Amino acid sequence: MTDKFEPTIIGFTCNWCSYRAADLAGTARIKYPPNVRLVRLMCSGRLDPTFVFKALSSGADGVIITGCHPGECHYLEQNYKALRRFQLMKRTLVGLGLEPGRVKLIWASAAEGAKFASEINTFVEEIRALGPLHWGIPSDALPVSSVALEEVPA
Amino acid sequence: MTQHGETNPKSEERIGVYVCHCGTNIAGVVDVQGVAEWAASQLEHRGVVIGRDYKFMCSSLGQELIEKDIKELGLTRVVVAACSPHLHEATFRTACKNAGLNPYLCELVSIREQVSWVHTDKAMATAKSKAMISGGVERVIRHAPLEPLRVPIHPDTMVVGGGIAGIQSALEIADAGYHVYLVEREPSIGGHMAQFDKTFPTLDCSACILTPKMVQVGTHPNITMLTWSEVEKVDGFVGNFTVTVRKKARKIIEELCTGCGICQEKCPKKVIDDVYEAGLGYRKAVYTPFPQAVPKYPVMDVPNCTYFEKGTCKACEKFCPTNAIDFKQQDEILTLQVGAIVLATGYDLFDARRVTNYGYGRLPNVFTSLEFERLSNAAGPTNGNIVLRDGKTTPKSVGIVHCVGSRDRNFNNYCSVICCMQGLKFAHLVHERTGAIVYNFYIDMRTAYKAYDEFYQRVLEEGTLFVRGKVAEITDVARRPDEDGHLIVQVEDTLASKQRRIPVDMVILSTGLQPRYDAKETAKRFGLSCSADGWFIEKHPKLDPISTMTEGIYIAGCVQGPKDIPSSVAQGAAAAARVLGKIQQREISIEPVRASVNQDQCSGCRICNNLCPYNAISFVEDRAVSQVNAALCQGCGTCVAACPAGAISGTAFSNAQILAQIEGLMMLNLEEPVTA
Amino acid sequence: MSDKPKFAMYWAASCGGCEIAVLNINEKILDFDANFEVVFWPVAMDAKYKDVEAMEDGSILLTLFNGGIRTDENEHIAKLLRRKSKLLVAFGSCANEGCVPGLANFSSIKDMVDTAYSTVSTDNPGNIRPLTSYDMPEGTIHIPTLNPTLKTLDQVVDVDYYMPGCPPESHQIAAVIDLVIQVLQGKAELPPKGSVIGAGPSTVCDECQRSRNVKTITSFKRIMMTEIDPDLCLLEQGIPCNGPATRSGCNARCPTAGAQCIGCYGPAEGVVDYGARLISAFASVIDATDPNEIDRILDGIPDPAGQFYRFNLAGSLLRSSKSAWEKEKA
Amino acid sequence: MQNMEQERASAPPKQIEDLSLLGEVSHRTAGVSRLEMCIQCGTCGGSCPSEADMDHTPRMLFAMLRAGMRHAALMSNTPWICVSCYHCVVRCPQNVHIADVMYTLKGMAIEAKLYQDSTAPDFSQTFVDMVEEYGRSFEFGLATRHYLKHFPLRLPNMAPMGLGMLSKHRMNITPTRIKGIGQLKAILKRAKEVEATS
């Protein structure tokens, strides 16, 4: 293993654009660092800030959110809603003392496998430069009920 | 390794984890066996009862493995770590279903596209695979059994674009007994093929093979042709689209018009025909674009009509024998219900004026491919005489330039596919009709497909001079006496390693194809996406080049990417087959990814009310709560994420599922990777 | 010694408002007295920790615990009362989610103590600081030490029920006491463990009488600087009202009185992070697609973290600001 | 066996395929050269206004780089004949930084002392020497020194032109030196050190 800090990053992808861009990066064998773990959502509009807080509080060093380009949303315009939410969420996180560079929103269409890979590359380096985060709480102190509280809808 | 499994209560589920080798695709980078063993031992407390790796999970033997475990081990959840869910989610869901497990209790983890194909460090790739499986396990625990939604399919179809691909598609569907609306924005169907003279490699006359098909469309009882019409809006979803079409006013009463042509004969206004004649010929202000046009009714070019411009003239009205002219006719808006849509909106020719060093638009005797098609067409402006821009001189030497606007980062990156064969066809036609010396300037000769290379051989035999080199510039500034009065094609003959300046009388640019100028808007209107180049994206580049990401909308012809006539026809027919397949199912199952509102928890704050682009959310005034119409909901989840009361939940992508997945994903971090 | 069921109430890091709220149930206090024996309630009666320690485990039927866990003393008593009580209720916003004392989680202990003892608000020319232990001739005496951050009750011990509010509304307290009495009399059953009691399942809007429409706003405004339509939803008027995300149960007191909800009842049923809900809600009503325009509108919420986590910081997923825990780790 | 080895050892260097050459040229070029993207289409050679005087077209030179023909490539006069007109650069369908590759090849040729004709390297060096000395170029000194050395026979032809330039005060007879010449020298010294170690 290398000596350099290997950040753990959670990435959120939209099912239609960026997840497929990730697929395309794979099909084209475009390499990027293994620090990002992706969560598939149907749309960047599904991104609940809770997910980002959850990722950060679970030990992620950075969060990257990806969606269709403005004007190209599979659901017509939901990525704009994601954009608004992202901007307010980022301000809130900065208010909580987080470095603004730890959360990032990028657009990638289904055709942009190479762009997706290079964005991941860039982000991993940016987070590497920021160093580890490991937000405050040791994992054994996670609220007991945080997950169990949510009922699985039938 | 941070194990905080203790924070989660021990799962009651019985979970099977299956790790695919995908030959060496995954196994070459990820220690698949180690991952499977790890899952079985380290995730046991999360309910994993079995972890297996197998060469090809998607094979029937692989699937049987899962089915057997479900039955014998009583699995209640399945996690398959293999390729992208977009490829094999359906496969493994079916396997679960076959074994009696609800198909939605299966979760796919993409360790091929997201791990083995994009990472090289084996230890880190293995660690990431484990983390992703851990995420998948946590997520699948919170899956709920779901049933697909079933909706009826409207049996009518809309084909947009009346070129050869659209025509083929419409005819196939109509012949099978279903009704088709064929929408075309020009006055006639036929598309680019109607402009061509000959078609490669057989040199059939384009009109001779196209016209019968056009007539068939025009007379088919199952086809409603909507020419001079454009789609304005598409609502709904697979099986139930509502399409708004603007039928532009032709200013001609179709019921009365006999297509006799007297109106255009009498019309005093001559206009350069930029569309059908590629700017090389003229038409009138009231016109049918070409004699074989279908439908036969002319249209009035309102901006150019003398009456609309000056308030007098009406020559057409005066002479029309059936009183079919109606200057007051207005656009009509049609709202049509269809179950499926085929998009065959074609291509635009690359604008050769952008390559300023080729001088098109500045040097008169530089022609584009489409101009040359009209020039060599017997029905064209010169009656098929290949002459210079002066309209009379036959060229003694002609240069044909390949790759104009294609394979060039300054313009379009891609190969336009047809230009090599097009250039060869031009060489043959020039040779045959004028006897001129013909040069073909090419980078690579791409004559793949049946009988194409044979055609290349034929053109070689005819004595065409081939120069391998991308033309650097075309100029009329002579340096030597022999260049005087000619166009000079300056090029490196890369096989002779020498710059050459070749004087010719005429240059034909084998111009490439590019997406329609409004392709992006069209894509948006139909809810599709375009590649970076602007071509519409197919569902899968190899296995499903017909479908799109939007279910029920198919693509055919050049809208998907440059292609020749046989491929366009094939794709048109294939799209028709898809449509017919859908229609015959009568109803369709849709992924049950839907939002719903918990009425007890909804406070009626109405924040979600402006979020749904499909208007699936409505406010129930008397109970002061919002609700989601499941039939309209497309499952994006924006309202779920927005509800401040947490009253809206989404199936298949619930908060519980996603939060659990994140927690699972974070179980391992790369700083302390587990060496496999 | 009576054989009435035993009752305890404790205040950890809190203001005492919760106690007042309990007394505010008026004549219900008589029913309460008739049914319970108060064994430990520092605000209301004299009692020693050692008396509690001497009690049998589980011998207190009901403990209302208010206040957050700020000191080692708070934590010790929380654990003690947990042991001694059958039903431990996190009572009031502080115990539930940190409340105003939890705002200290924006700062490190050092910053907090500096602010308390060495700013203009404190007349402390000698810059004297409290010591946590001091050697006297009689021996060493201790005062409680501050924990690095404030925690909610359930971050320290297992909690049976949650009763939100700052303070909980008296009518809700009365109703809960009624319920417990009925359970004692065998006339009712306890709700499932972990339930939120004394509040509704929905949010403040559910009880708010202001009229509501589809919302799109182009700016956020401060309530004191704006002419307010008395009948229209405040958020629709650009006032950042936390009502849409705040649990119902207060009868929408603040919006009814013409002030925006600031969120003391905490998140609605099942919500994991209160602030996240408000971020989503406020962002959803913004009418702009251009990033710069969105930024301009968001400038109207100058302190989003404070706006969204006034009551909930300690109870949120992130629990404290980064600087607070970084210093804590160091 | 031994024979073969001897043969290999005595073979002129140009016959060894030096597959690191392309990468080296690309690496030493300013910006992102994209040299490896060349598709040998000949747009450069076709566009070149001075191709007639070149040993190889740029395209061919790139093919030689690819083939590892170090000696032959560095000996080629092509980079020296390049007039930096950038026609090839803007037309190149692969956006190869052709003109900058030519600068790199000149530098490498000087370094390896591989060129057929010292006129151009000398001119560059003389120019650079003057710039390093004064911080400004000095056309008169440059022209006289250069022409004296390389085109003594042409001098009589050029004399009227030179006189014209002088008489019209278009040439200064004395050089101008910048104030910060010390600073400039320090910068260039450090730059050379950086260059040597990178």
Add this chain to the structure above:
Amino acid sequence: MSDSYILYPGCSMESSARAYYDSLKAIAGIIDLRLQEIDDWNCCGATEYLGIKLTPAYALISRNLALAAQQANGTRTVVAPCSACYLNLAKADYYMQEQPVLGQHVNEALAAGGLSYKPGSLDIRHLLDVLVYDIGLDTIKSKVVRPLTGLRVAPYLGCMVPRPDYEHRWSDYEYPVELDLLLNALGAEVIEFPLKTECCGGHMTQISPDTAFELIRRLISAADSHQADIMTTVCPMCQMNLDAYQSETNKKFNTSFRMPIVFFTQLMGLAFGLDAKDLGFGQELVSARNALAKIGIEHPAEAPAGTAKPKKDGSLPMPAPLPPRNMHVVGKDKVAK
């Protein structure tokens, strides 16, 4: 937009291209073009240093960028009247962004002189660009008191202004229209000069004169065959090659061209009514006397061939010209040109 610019004159402006500098200073006041020269600038290395050593070459150029940025004081635009200087400055700025390691190396070197430069912090622009897009053709037109009516001018840009055009500042790489538009604004009769961006030979006059003379011949001969009275350039090197080596070229090819070569700023000065000698006229080796004499002659030349009506014959229509690109959108995508 700042109202003043930082000027990088370049070495030639003080010697061989004094006419350029003189005329620039003369017109600047009239069009309110405020220029502030970089203090103690150094030579950009022309096309020579780049061919010797990479880092020193870029460090040499970047010293000027560093000085300019220090001095910028509110503006960020550096104006260079010389094409080679313009290209070198722009190239260094662009490549140090494209390849950050180059920027690091250069900054290491600059540090030895107590300087630093952050790539991308300046806009490097050519004088013509600033005149056409910032000052504007309308302003220029409004200052014309003596239109150059009847003077047939060959607009000649040379290579390094429109190419490689890293920031997409020009209307085209091959046939940019900016100089034509400016000359039109001065009232001149601008010939459709097909070689307007062909090469003048550059430093080949020093290295391989025969190569250069051929290129000079092509240009002069093309201008001559278009009956140009005068050729105008935007670059000291072009002016020098075409003017000073014209007689050499004539000798070599046995021709007798007498094509005067002047800077476009000289023509602007004439149109603004300034005195020819204040504009550096007379410094050219091929005299512009005859051409100047032509201005002020009463009757204009016959209607230019380009505006003649198309003949009534069977000729086929030509495609419409591509509409000119929107004026000056910095960083615009290449495809949009």
